[in-house]
Amino acid sequence: MTAQPPPPSEDGPTGHDATGPDAAGPPAGDDDVQGTEVGLVARVRAVLRVPDFRKLWLSTALSSFGDWLGLLAITATATSLVDGFAAANFALGGVLLFRLLPAIVLGPLAGAFADRFDRRRTMVVTDVLRFGFFASIPLVDNLVWLFVAQFVIEALSLFWIPAKDAAVPNMLRKDQLEPANQLSLVTTYGLTPVAAAVVFAVLTTIGERISDLLAVSAVDLALYVNALTFLVAAVVIWNLPSISGRRAAGVKPVHEESFLASLVSGFSFAGHTPLVRGLVVGITGAFVAAGVVIATGQAFALSLGGGEAAYGLLFGAVFIGLGTGIAFGPSVARDLARERLFGVAIVAAGIAVSLLAWTPELWIALLLVVAMGFFAGIAYLAGFTLLGTEVDDAVRGRTFALVQSLVRAGLIVSLALTPFAVGLLGRHVLDLGIGSLTVTGERLLLGLAGLVAVGVGVGAYRQMDDRRPVPLVRDVVTALRRDTTARRRLAGGGVFIAFEGGEGAGKSTQVRRLQEWLTADGLVTRATFEPGATPSGAGIRRIVLDPDTVGLAARAEALLYAADRAQHVHDVLRPALDAGEVVITDRYVDSSLAYQGAGRVIPMDDVRMISRWATEGLRPDLTVLLDLPPEVGLARARGRGTADRLEAESLDFHQRVRRTFRALAESDPGRYLVLDATQDPDQVAAAVRERVGMLLAGLPRQAAAAPADGAGGS
Numbered sequence: 279m280t281a282q283p284p285p286p287s288e289d290g291p292t293g294h295d296a297t298g299p300d301a302a303g304p305p306a307g308d309d310d311v312q313g314t315e316v317g318l319v320a321r322v323r324a325v326l327r328v329p330d331f332r333k334l335w336l337s338t339a340l341s342s343f344g345d346w347l348g349l350l351a352i353t354a355t356a357t358s359l360v361d362g363f364a365a366a367n368f369a370l371g372g373v374l375l376f377r378l379l380p381a382i383v384l385g386p387l388a389g390a391f392a393d394r395f396d397r398r399r400t401m402v403v404t405d406v407l408r409f410g411f412f413a414s415i416p417l418v419d420n421l422v423w424l425f426v427a428q429f430v431i432e433a434l435s436l437f438w439i440p441a442k443d444a445a446v447p448n449m450l451r452k453d454q455l456e457p458a459n460q461l462s463l464v465t466t467y468g469l470t471p472v473a474a475a476v477v478f479a480v481l482t483t484i485g486e487r488i489s490d491l492l493a494v495s496a497v498d499l500a501l502y503v504n505a506l507t508f509l510v511a512a513v514v515i516w517n518l519p520s521i522s523g524r525r526a527a528g529v530k531p532v533h534e535e536s537f538l539a540s541l542v543s544g545f546s547f548a549g550h551t552p553l554v555r556g557l558v559v560g561i562t563g564a565f566v567a568a569g570v571v572i573a574t575g576q577a578f579a580l581s582l583g584g585g586e587a588a589y590g591l592l593f594g595a596v597f598i599g600l601g602t603g604i605a606f607g608p609s610v611a612r613d614l615a616r617e618r619l620f621g622v623a624i625v626a627a628g629i630a631v632s633l634l635a636w637t638p639e640l641w642i643a644l645l646l647v648v649a650m651g652f653f654a655g656i657a658y659l660a661g662f663t664l665l666g667t668e669v670d671d672a673v674r675g676r677t678f679a680l681v682q683s684l685v686r687a688g689l690i691v692s693l694a695l696t697p698f699a700v701g702l703l704g705r706h707v708l709d710l711g712i713g714s715l716t717v718t719g720e721r722l723l724l725g726l727a728g729l730v731a732v733g734v735g736v737g738a739y740r741q742m743d744d745r746r747p748v749p750l751v752r753d754v755v756t757a758l759r760r761d762t763t764a765r766r767r768l769a770g771g772g773v774f775i776a777f778e779g780g781e782g783a784g785k786s787t788q789v790r791r792l793q794e795w796l797t798a799d800g801l802v803t804r805a806t807f808e809p810g811a812t813p814s815g816a817g818i819r820r821i822v823l824d825p826d827t828v829g830l831a832a833r834a835e836a837l838l839y840a841a842d843r844a845q846h847v848h849d850v851l852r853p854a855l856d857a858g859e860v861v862i863t864d865r866y867v868d869s870s871l872a873y874q875g876a877g878r879v880i881p882m883d884d885v886r887m888i889s890r891w892a893t894e895g896l897r898p899d900l901t902v903l904l905d906l907p908p909e910v911g912l913a914r915a916r917g918r919g920t921a922d923r924l925e926a927e928s929l930d931f932h933q934r935v936r937r938t939f940r941a942l943a944e945s946d947p948g949r950y951l952v953l954d955a956t957q958d959p960d961q962v963a964a965a966v967r968e969r970v971g972m973l974l975a976g977l978p979r980q981a982a983a984a985p986a987d988g989a990g991g992s
């Protein structure tokens with residue numbers, strides 16, 4: 279018997295909980311993850327049914343609209359405040375420079391701020407201040423003040439953005455973050471700039487009538503409207519306590535670290551966590567390359583024999599590609615792990631840029647630019663989503679801010695240096711004997727940018743790959759195929775298999791082997807473990823297993839394992855099961871019953887109760903118990919090095935653990951497979967396969983021809 283013995287009618291595959299498939303999710307928006315038959319629109323609609331996210335999205339959309347309108351109005355104001363072509367260009371350049379500059383200095387500080395202080399307050403205060411500064415631009419009506427205000431507004435945005443980016447993952451379930459990001463990115467870079475451009479055009483067209491009616495110019499009116507959007511956003515955000523995350527429940531954080539120390543620990547976290555390191559390197563490198571592409575754009579358009587019109591077309595093609603990648607990338611990539619997709623997409627974008635460098639024709643260039651944008655959009659969405667799902671709340675603000683600073687710094691450097699480099703490299707005609715080849719600075723730099731992108735993509739991939747058993751090429755091909763041989767999810771929801779047993783019983787070995795077998799059989803599988811499979815769980819694992827953790831009360835230990843499990847169910851198990859995966863975990867509730875219940879002698883019912891609460895009743899469809907004498911297992915485990923805190927317990931402790939595992943299995947034989955773990959690993963694996971084969975036989979897999987955007991992200 280595990281946490282919740284199943285009534286006969288509920289038993290069997292996919293009947294893994296007593297509380298229904300929506301139990302682990304937020305109050306609304308849960309009907310989007312029933313396998314892969316659900317389209318993008320339905321998933322976005324489901325995300326929008328989460329009330330707090332919907333309100334935040336609406337207010338962010340409003341601010342974004344205001345921001346674009348403001349940018350148009352500010353550039354118009356800047357050029358109108360000076361005379362002459364050169365001065366107008368200087369004013370325009372100044373506006374853009376002052377928009378990007380603060381990020382380099384203030385970005386990391388803003389991240390530490392977002393992690394340290396109440397995010398809702400940070401957002402409200404910055405919105406109110408942005409309202410004031412935007413409104414001051416038309417009132418003061420002076421170019422120097424415009425630059426100052428622009429700088430301050432941008433600096434304030436730097437505090438607002440990481441606070442918001444770090445807050446969103448707390449409002450949604452992990453599997454909802456990708457559609458939420460798709461919606462936000464399409465809104466910010468697709469819908470609101472277009473809406474702002476239309477409104478700006480209308481305002482300037484009817485400018486005279488506006489002046490007569492309101493006694494302000496159309497450009498000033500745009501700035502006032504923009505200012506007002508920030509005030510509205512401040513009010514909306516003030517009424518969303520969930521943005522405060524942990525503080526929403528009134529929990530005041532204890533800051534043992536100074537501000538400086540938290541800044542340093544943010545950098546250290548990014549530097550020492552391979553996944554984050556890969557993301558930071560990948561996103562920054564990709565933006566450096568993007569800066570080169572933007573800065574060489576006009577010269578490249580000229581070299582294709584086109585003028586401003588060709589440049590405009592190339593510019594538009596980037597956005598078409600980006601939008602398509604963000605909207606449809608997840609459907610194309612389907613089950614490809616986002617950790618892999620990120621690096622692969624950057625490499626693909628890099629290849630497109632490298633090919634661009636050799637392109638003689640405008641139409642080929644346009645296709646390559648769309649392809650580049652498409653892959654860049656996929657990479658950006660995957661990277662942004664991974665930052666939200668994989669980085670713990672406590673350091674998320676600093677991580678987002680670090681990325682934002684590096685991205686802007688990379689953009690500034692490449693935008694500033696590229697024109698000089700193009701000039702320096704010049705134009706050369708090489709005599710190849712059989713003909714001549716014209717090499718121009720912009721094309722050389724484009725080629726270089728492509729190579730940089732390929733390099734950072736490979737680097738990011740190496741850092742982030744979680745060494746899953748399927749080789750990359752097969753994984754990509756499988757993800758792209760939509761025929762009957764492609765890996766499939768289970769149509770009626772996933773199957774949950776737990777491996778249990780004492781130290782060194784061979785659980786990790788058998789989990790890996792079962793996953794390899796199922797993957798080869800074409801199923802989408804997820805191998806995981808307890809404790810420590812989530813970022814916060816990793817911290818718990820360090821505490822409970824560290825031999826230096828002394829004096830930990832038995833109840834505290836039980837609660838720590840339960841906390842790890844609650845996070846594991848919420849972040850990994852429930853979303854994967856809802857998406858129809860076969861989920862295999864190395865340890866689950868039985869370990870708590872055996873180690874904390876029998877080992878630490880806590881009443882079984884107490885352990886059962888906290889486990890049921892932590893898991894919201896989620897229980898395995900099958901538990902494989904690898905049974906062996908503790909002396910044998912401990913000897914195997916010690917082969918790995920120093921014993922951890924639990925391995926170091928007495929033999930008597932481990933005997934009690936073994937007896938309890940066996941008793942649990944005996945009380946519910948239909949749901950357990952008990953195997954003699956002293957057997958050869960091949961024999962154990964064969965017995966596991968036979969039983970799992972029976973469990974899966976007859977379970978419907980997802981339809982062969984899935985709809986184009988039917989993939990759930992994983």
Ligand SMILES: Nc1ncnc2c1ncn2[C@@H]1O[C@H](COP(=O)(O)OP(=O)(O)OP(=O)(O)O)[C@@H](O)[C@H]1O
Pocket residue numbers: 779780781782783784785786787788864914915917955956957958959962
């Ligand atoms: N059936 C087996 N016979 C002998 N050795 C085995 C067998 N299965 C695994 N081993 C070896 O025993 C050691 C422990 O195996 P493994 O890590 O798979 O066990 P585990 O149950 O996950 O351990 P723990 O719970 O302590 O992490 C490894 O060195 C592994 O190669």
Ligand SMILES: Cc1cn([C@H]2C[C@H](O)[C@@H](COP(=O)(O)O)O2)c(=O)[nH]c1=O
Pocket residue numbers: 781807808809823839865866867869870871873874924925
């Ligand atoms: C889930 C769980 C685990 N434990 C113990 C059992 C082991 O000694 C360690 C985990 O180490 P492993 O090498 O990853 O197997 O933690 C526990 O006492 N209670 C639990 O709920």
